Amino acid sequence: MSNAAAPKGRQLIQGIDASGAFPVEYRFAHAKSGNRRLVVVFANFAAPQDYGWSNGVLDQVRANILWIRDRFDGMNSYYLCKDMDFSLERSVAGLIFKVMRALEITADDVTVWGGSKGGSAALFFGLRYGFRNIVSLVPQFAVGTYVRTVHPQVARFMLGEGVPPENVRAVDAILPDLVRSGTHRSANVYLLSSPQDQQYTSQVEPYLGLFAGYDNFNFIYSESPFITDHTQVTRRNVPALLGLLNLLADGIAPRLGHVRNGYEEPDRDRSGIDAMLAADAVVKDASVFPPPVVTGPAPGGQVPVTGSVFTGLAPGAARVSLWENGRFLANVPVGADGSWVWEPAQWSPGRHLVRLYAADGAGFQSPRTQIEFTAAAAGAAAPSPPVFPSGPALPAAPVVGTPASYQEVPAAGTPFSGFAAGAARVRFREAGIDLGACPVAPDGGWAWHPGRPWLPGPHLVEVVAADHHGVEGPPTGVAFTAVDTSASLGYHVPPGR
Template sequence: MPDQAKHTRRIFTGVDTTGAVPIEYRFSHARNGNRRLVVVFANLTAPDEYGWANGVLDKVRANILWIRDSFEGANTYYLCKGMDFLLERSVAGLIDRVMRSLHLTPQDVTVFGSSKGGSAALFYGLKYGFGNIVASVPQFHIGSYVLADMPDAARLMMGEVTEHNVAVLDAVLPDLAAASPHRNANIYLVTSPQDEQFPRQVQPFLHLFQGYANFNLVYNDSVLITGHGKVTLRNLPTIMGILNLLVDGVVPRIGLITNGGEVPEPDLTAIEQFLKDTSQVKGDSFPRPVITFPPAEALLPPDGVAVAGFAPGGVRVSIWENGKYLASAPVAADGSWSWQANRAFTAGRHLLRVFAADASNVQSERSDVVFTIDRHAPRAQPTVTETPPPAPVVTEPVDNSYVPGPTVRLSGHAFGAERVELAIGEHALGTVPVEDGLWSWQPAWEWRGGGHTVEARAAYSDGRTSPPGQVTFVVAGALARNPVLQQRYGG
């Protein structure tokens, strides 16, 4: 795919954990109120496993949903892991939730991809009845292809690589094309005889589309095409033209052409709520990493750069400089992590940005560390034991809020902790266990009306105790009698 100087669209990233398998995505709103959605599946060489995400689709006027094909470090054709197709249903669920959040129907959706992304576009379009399918140089016999050319994908998709499992995956797309009830889909299949995969992976299956109302074959017989990867590039202007026609409601076929339907000021409430709920960065519920070494504005020798700290709730931290990835470091059970650079840093001032990620790749907010490289600086050893563990976060009730009472539940998160201890001043209220980083506590007694400030401390299995976190709230009963509380919390 051609390089792009920069994106001209705002991109949102997220993880949809609604289904059985967490699905990572990127999303960009439509231009000028366009009422279409383009779903993009990744090709074999897509950077970061997001296909066509380098700016080449910036001028496509529709909403765009990119879906990542990276699970346990390998690809899956968006189909299965260990022959378990829960992954497919999770991907389909993500598309459905985005589509419904935009108040669209399947007829308003175009699925698009090249190579394995083209196979996925055909599969999801034919199985779930999306209106338009644009597939460039797909593979139809998926099992045979991954067995021969993608051994990591074969192991991940099949679990046990057997002739039976290869045959099952080989049959998925041909059987679907032969039996799909969605024969009014507008299908545009791009291919070339110069593609080395054409004789085995495309040509034998073209007859399966004879009963489709609007099947179009873009057949590029060009000597300038030198292999599989070049077919899509040579046809890129055609593909972009087809996409833009489809998202404008113009279907390239003989017959009635419909256009328009834009909404200049669309209601984005539902999709914005979806983006918020599935945002990859969960700063409100996932604490940013604490950096204990080096101290701010430290002087370090060129070959002595190390970073360490705490990241409770994370399984790894990711370290970046100037927008470029440097390294990842695992997070230990107690939340500690450390990283030692394996190269010398240049002289001068450096800023490293660090974030934590959990097992679903949900990310924390970023933490920065600034240091200066000086060849005369002494080497220092990193430490992660000087900073106490973070206080629990109370998410319910909201701090400084008014609650109806008389029963009040307190809940929140304390990643890595064993339990949370609650108190008002010197008076202990109770202790509650932490499960999967979350805690919740509701007493058997009723709260008296008025204001309360509750402190919460996290206790860890190694004996450490955090500083207190606290929440202040007002319970109904005192509000009507107190004009000061009325003014602060409302009538």
């Protein structure tokens, strides 16, 4: 499971739901104090990585939060369609209902939220699928006309090559027709707009009358000389909007006469949602998706500062992604035979530690592999190789994919995995004490669980490969820190991963 911490500290869990026609990427954060409700967040065009409101601003919201990424085949979609194929919309809805089932909640416990493009999506999904609370900030109603005029690449992606006028009209009608039909008049709708929004006259004002007859329609008309454009409308209202989200999370919808306050069960069993998140985890277990193997250069070897070539194997992967100190280096395609080749432009002289992982076509990732080497100018002396006893060839030092060196891991016990070509077994030792061993699969992959918790604090484990005769090769050292926290659901992934 891939985990990250938002800037203000709320843990984000990343996943991909691949059960529908389109893989849907998402982030999830558990509720505070066991709150049972769910906020679904849709992204605007300017959202970093196409995740809206995912910069820590929602940290104080008490509900569970599901951020859905609007990035399908490399393009935005309003969460609706590609080439008028609305199975994309159904894939997004499928993820929401999957999370609801895992949380054991109903549509009455869901708030859909978004601004601009995300505001249109919040209105659409909220009304179409019957979610109780809808918070739509500066939306567009005539979506087809808007993308044709303002975002032509998105228009071609959604409406088809050439952007046929009949498709523009069809998508323009989706949201107004849905509101006009009154299929979910009991929804609590909160719509924010402003006359200072340049889209107000064409994209909001003509459609407000369609909400006549809705039980609880609230129009937040924000007018201020300090609002200068579309994005400023939302920014000027953030404190009040976050307060609204927490009221909805507590079961309080303004203008309702009967409410349930709180809705919290701190000791509630979370195994359903945890199992769903584990199954959808972006980073797969080594037994499912083995980490990539570096076949050259050798660990601890030397490469020229220019003209170096890296080779390896990543069966079943579409690409290999390489990083150093949290900095992205390259995405390298993987051939049909599982091989990959990378030729970096230049290295700075000295030691380097590069981490890499494999990814498949849907975006799922393998555990991490790392390779340490020295870059030297032509003519520089190579470092002396380690000296081992003479005799039969020793097994090579094993590659450890997880945990990565200097990583924080749960003290409750963390699995090790990696690759040991030609070995029969891999053994584990700490401070001279034998911790255990595991067999090596025919493809060289291995995985081991200590079967006990680690003492909180730093650890240095030696991982050693042995052949069928028990002859051991040089060790690979893995330094990590065990953290005693019951809240951890997986590994901390450094920024940029």
